[in-house]
Amino acid sequence: MKRFFSSLFMLTAFSLAASQAVFAGATLDRVNQTKVLHDVLVNDYPPFGFIDENNQLAGFDVDVAKAVAQRLGVKLELATPGWEAIVGGKWQGRWDVCICSMTPNTERAKVLNFPVPYYSSPAVLVVNKDDKQIHGAADLNNKRVGVGIGSSYENYLNKTLVIPGAKPITFPFDHIQIVPTDETVAFQNLALGAGTRLDAVVSDLATANARIAKSDRFRIAGELYAEPNWVATDKGDAQWDQTVAETVNALRADGTLANISRHWLGEDITQAAQ
Numbered sequence: 001m002k003r004f005f006s007s008l009f010m011l012t013a014f015s016l017a018a019s020q021a022v023f024a025g026a027t028l029d030r031v032n033q034t035k036v037l038h039d040v041l042v043n044d045y046p047p048f049g050f051i052d053e054n055n056q057l058a059g060f061d062v063d064v065a066k067a068v069a070q071r072l073g074v075k076l077e078l079a080t081p082g083w084e085a086i087v088g089g090k091w092q093g094r095w096d097v098c099i100c101s102m103t104p105n106t107e108r109a110k111v112l113n114f115p116v117p118y119y120s121s122p123a124v125l126v127v128n129k130d131d132k133q134i135h136g137a138a139d140l141n142n143k144r145v146g147v148g149i150g151s152s153y154e155n156y157l158n159k160t161l162v163i164p165g166a167k168p169i170t171f172p173f174d175h176i177q178i179v180p181t182d183e184t185v186a187f188q189n190l191a192l193g194a195g196t197r198l199d200a201v202v203s204d205l206a207t208a209n210a211r212i213a214k215s216d217r218f219r220i221a222g223e224l225y226a227e228p229n230w231v232a233t234d235k236g237d238a239q240w241d242q243t244v245a246e247t248v249n250a251l252r253a254d255g256t257l258a259n260i261s262r263h264w265l266g267e268d269i270t271q272a273a274q
Contacts, residue, residue, distance in 0.1 A: 027240040041100040115241035131194035143199035146186030153202035
């Protein structure tokens with residue numbers, strides 16, 4: 001675990017050094033001057049980010065963003081532009097940070113920086129409770145598997161997922177029909193019955209548990225790989241990345257992250273991120 005974070009830190013530091021001379025301080029200066037933190041996240045990923053009964057954004061990621069803004073002494077503004085827009089990078093000053101349950105991979109590291117981890121929760125395989133055939137990834141041959149569009153889970157099923165510095169991921173399957181969609185829609189389709197529209201969904205353990213708590217239609221067939229989640233920023237401002245890292249680490253040290261995690265998940269998944 002330590003080797004993973006050390007390697008990813010070196011990868012991020014290298015990319016920061018390449019861009020620091022041209023754009024150093026732009027994001028940090030903007031946040032300090034406007035007194036506003038613009039955070040992006042997703043709104044279909046409970047319990048991390050979702051629309052609540054009051055039609056407001058809520059969840060673990062929302063509360064972490066609020067805590068970061070409060071620690072910085074600025075106002076928080078949230079946006080949900082869509083996952084593909086977020087992971088594409090080149091934010092051009094529209095957003096300052098992504099506290100959005102993003103797992104670093106080699107492709108994302110080309111366009112985004114990852115200053116600090118804030119929680120870790122494994123990727124899991126979820127099936128309909130009536131399914132009798134799927135017990136793990138090796139049973140996915142010729143199955144239809146739902147994933148969020150542009151997610152690391154889609155990369156996993158395409159056998160292209162590489163998490164910098166982490167242990168190589170194994171892919172014990174072939175000939176999968178990948179069904180990229182909104183994750184909420186994926187679970188709705190899976191709930192219709194084993195093999196009716198989908199045979200399985202790949203998701204995060206905490207998210208899967210949240211779905212299972214609200215429905216008796218699902219079960220977890222197994223864990224797939226470790227999935228660290230980091231705060232992401234746009235390329236170009238090493239000073240801002242340092243500020244973000246220091247702020248999140250301070251929130252971990254004083255117990256704020258743990259309290260948010262226990263509120264939404266019933267356990268602390270933030271310490272394993274270190």
